[in-house]
Amino acid sequence: MSEHALPIVIGAVFLVMTVIEVLVLRALVEVALPHELLVVNGRRRRLVPGGRVVRMPFVEATESMSLEPVLVEARTRGAYSQGNIPLDVELVALVRVNPDPPAVTQAVERFLGQRADAIQQVAKETLEGHARGLIARYAPEEVHQERERFTAQLRDASEDDFAKLGLDLELLLIGRVSDQRGYLDAIGQAEIERAEDGGLG
C-alpha cells in the first residue's frame, strides 16, 4: 500500500465510525416534542410526555401519541326540557389526552394508534348523552340564561366518563340555544312589546 494512501484510509475509517455512531444513537435515543407522548413498549411500558428516552434496540419499540387538544362540536337536537319543549343546544369543547398518570394509561389503551377523529367521536357522544339528561331538568330559558351552571353540571356529570377514557375536558362552552316550537322567540317578542310599551327598546 502506498504511504500516500494513509491519510485517505484514516479519513475513511473516521467517516465510517461517525456513520456508525450516528446510526447507534438513532437506534438508542428517541425525542418527543412537548405536545407528544412517547409510548415505549417492550419490557415494561413507559409513557413519556415530551422529552428524551433511551430505548433498548430490538427489545423496545416506540410509538407517539399527540397531546394536541381536539375541537369537539356537539349538538343535542330536540332534547326535551321541562314542560316537554324540545331544545337544540350547541356545545363547544376542547378535549385532550391527559398526560398525567394514572389517566394517561387509560388514554393509551383506548386511543393509541388512532386518529383524532376517534377522540372527537367518543367525546361528542359522551357530551351529548349527558347534556340530554341534564336538559330534562332545566326550563329552556334556564339553559340559555344560566350557561355557567349548566356547563359546571355537565362537567360534573361527564367527569367520570372522561376520566375512564383518560381524557381531560379542557374547555366547555354553550353555543346557540334554540327551539323549533318558538318558545324562546315568544319570550323575546313579549319582552320587545313590553319595552316598546314602556318606552325602553
Add this chain to the structure above:
Amino acid sequence: MIVAVIIAAVALLTVGLVFAIKYLYELRDPKELLVVAGRKGRGLDGRPQGYTLVHAERAVRLPLLERFSRLDLSELIIELDVPKVLTARCVPVSVRGVVAEVRLSGDAPLANLAAERWLTTPRDRLATIIERILAAEVRCLVSMLRAEELRDLALLEDKLVEEASIKLERLGFEIATLRIERVTPRHGSAAPPRRRSP
C-alpha cells in the same frame, strides 16, 4: 500528490465546518419561540420537564439528542359575526364585526401551555378553534345582559376580553386587541347600538 490530498482535505473540512455551524446554530426570529425537546428544563411548579423554551436570540443544537421546533407567536386575525344571539330576556340581536388579534403567548407559564398543546398545529385550525370559543363567549356574555345594556360597545368589548381571556389563557393564548363593530337588533324596534365616533 500529497499536497493535493491535503488541499482537498482542508477544503472539505472547511465546507463541512460551515455546514456544521449552520446546522448547529439555531437563530430565533423575534416573533417566535425556540422549543428544545430533549433538553431538560423545569416547569413553574418545579417539576422536571423534558423540554426547554429558549428566549435568547440563538441556541446551539445537540445533534440527535435534541429536536428544535418553533412556536409561532405572530397574531392570528379572527373576524366573526355572531347571528341571532339572545339577550338575558331572549331578545334576538346580531353581534357584527367582532375582530380580534390573538396570539400564542411567549411568556411562561402560558408559553408552556402553548408548547404542550399547539406546537405543530396549523394556523387555520388554531383560528377555527379561537373563532368557536369567541362566538360561544359572545353568546354567553349577551345572555347575561339586557338589550339596553348592549349599547356601550366599549364596555361590551372589555367584558368579552375579560371573559374570553380566562378561557384562552388556560390554552396558552393571549388576546392583543378586540373590537366589536356593532350590535344590531333582529326586530324593527330598538335603535341599533353603534360605536360612537371618536
